[in-house]
């Protein structure tokens with residue numbers, strides 16, 4: 001009988017060992033305060049595959065540098081007709097494969113006597129007084145606190161009441177026969193290959209002279225047939241990169257919800273949604289991987305001080321900014337390229353990153369807002385006038 005089977009009561013349970021659950025667990029395992037807590041992880045998958053290619057920016061060196069495929073200190077943004085070199089300064093853009101991240105988390109977890117991992121699917125979490133009862137397909141477990149990566153069912157059911165954009169994409173890790181890539185420089189967005197004038201771009205993450213991830217991405221309300229991504233990828237590889245002989249080593253497809261859905265309303269004092277399910281995905285960019293570390297640190301600091309776990313996790317002004325951008329993308333999607341060109345072309349990258357990281361000053365905000373095309377955002381403000389404080 002293992003330690004889990006003898007005692008089915010835990011201080012903290014994390015449902016889902018994806019990006020958010022992993023960052024939360026790593027933060028707990030790094031802090032001796034949590035060594036005395038019984039921590040359970042319930043994850044339905046073995047988590048061994050390269051199922052996500054995570055990219056993010058951060059200042060200088062970081063905790064995951066040793067598992068990154070590449071780290072860039074130079075990059076470009078391309079509008080339809082102009083190249084904008086990016087000044088990264090102290091920032092670095094980084095890419096890693098999820099399987100390496102999962103292995104890192106699992107190795108650390110296995111060295112901790114107070115952390116237990118069960119590969120089971122959670123069906124229900126119910127409040128039973130001072131504890132929560134978690135039902136999996138095999139057992140019932142009690143826990144004082146639950147962090148939950150499952151997306152609330154209402155997200156699908158209430159889609160009509162919120163502004164929803166899909167970030168949907170397909171990417172290939174290609175190996176070109178000829179050495180064509182400059183592995184020192186990445187492309188964050190390139191609008192030279194487009195689909196029906198919509199907010200659709202390609203990004204390029206070169207690993208070495210032969211290998212790069214090429215990903216075609218849409219920020220739209222609609223999805224597209226698989227063949228559309230393939231056509232756009234092939235067009236970009238042949239017409240922009242001038243590559244005619246290559247093999248695809250890995251393929252990735254994904255859909256990230258960018259939404260004004262109020263995920264935070266689904267939390268109680270002891271049942272907290274995390275990650276995508278907690279509204280951690282930045283609604284206007286689809287990025288989450290790095291910001292999840294800040295959210296995890298904030299939640300654990302709150303826990304240690306017996307404050308409400310979600311306190312100070314979100315700032316109203318960024319929800320408002322995100323709502324306006326999502327509204328423009330929903331109602332006037334063809335304006336997306338001009339908005340992103342203004343974001344990258346008329347602002348130092350550090351200011352844009354602070355803005356997206358939700359760490360901008362008031363002066364940053366004013367300068368950023370002044371760089372934007374005004375009319376589309378004023379129209380969005382009018383359309384969203386009754387929802388501004390939601």
Ligand SMILES: Cc1cc2nc3c(=O)[nH]c(=O)nc-3n(C[C@H](O)[C@H](O)[C@H](O)COP(=O)(O)OP(=O)(O)OC[C@H]3O[C@@H](n4cnc5c(N)ncnc54)[C@H](O)[C@@H]3O)c2cc1C
Nearest residue numbers: 016018019020043044054055121122254275276287288289
């Ligand atoms: C293909 C793809 C690429 C992305 N790339 C980037 C990127 O480059 N940069 C960036 O910042 N963001 C990126 N994102 C957005 C975001 O960072 C990821 O979606 C991230 O994985 C979200 O983390 P999460 O923990 O919320 O969800 P996940 O990582 O999906 O983890 C949720 C976990 O919960 C488990 N689970 C679900 N239901 C149950 C259940 N009932 N019982 C037990 N376990 C359960 C799942 O198996 C999964 O392991 C990407 C998203 C996708 C889909």
